Amino acid sequence: MKPSTVTDLLFNQLSFRSDRQKVISSNIANINTPGYKTKDLVFEQELQKVDLGKDLQMSKTNSMHMNGFNETSNTNQAKLTQVKGLEEQTDGNNVNLDTQMSEMSKNKMIFDALQSSITKDSRLFRSVIESSQKN
Template sequence: MEASSISSTLFNQLNFRGERQKVISSNIANINTPNYKTKDLVFQDELNNALFNNSLQLKQTNSKHLSTVDPLSNNTNPKLVNVQGLEEQNDGNNVNLDSQMSEQAKNKIIFDAIQSSIKRDSRLFRSVVESSAKN
């Protein structure tokens, strides 16, 4: 049972952020590996493709409800890609430690915010269940 309709989206984003953290950590770990190319998980491009192809449809289940976007899991799975256009070192490696550390910090902030949202959503669900049990 989900706390709300947004729960699955939050958990999907939490998983995405966890996987992205692994990719960033791998980039940092390979900073001295000759010919290693920086990798990234691409989600935004897949979302843009879904929007361009008009495969995201609004769905309203009741005339009194607000419309929401259908889950994106079928069309927007993140893909692991080599980052293009980065400056290479003499050994062919293109990992930039400063940019990877910055991405890691940004990813952690977003991860923490999603985690906080999940906790808040769960507390709200719990309070609804507890108040309904009193009646």
């Protein structure tokens, strides 16, 4: 039983934020990888607004790269995309540490707010149940 109809949306957003944090962490981990391009996780509806021509998939070009982003992102209708228009370094890498740290901080604040909302939603549901038991 769900506390409210909003709960599914909150949990989906929480899952998306968790997956996005993994992508941002991967970008930061690859800051010194030649040719690495910054990735981002976006909702499918947002992707449809932009004509990309093809799906961008992560490819494992080194046995030391992490696995699993595409499996988790599909559960909440999000897509992993390459961020376009970023300034590249001489080695072809376009990860900007300041931007990624800022995105990570913003993502964590939203994640924390979602967790707080879920907690409040659950408390409200619990109080309704406890009130109904008294009658």
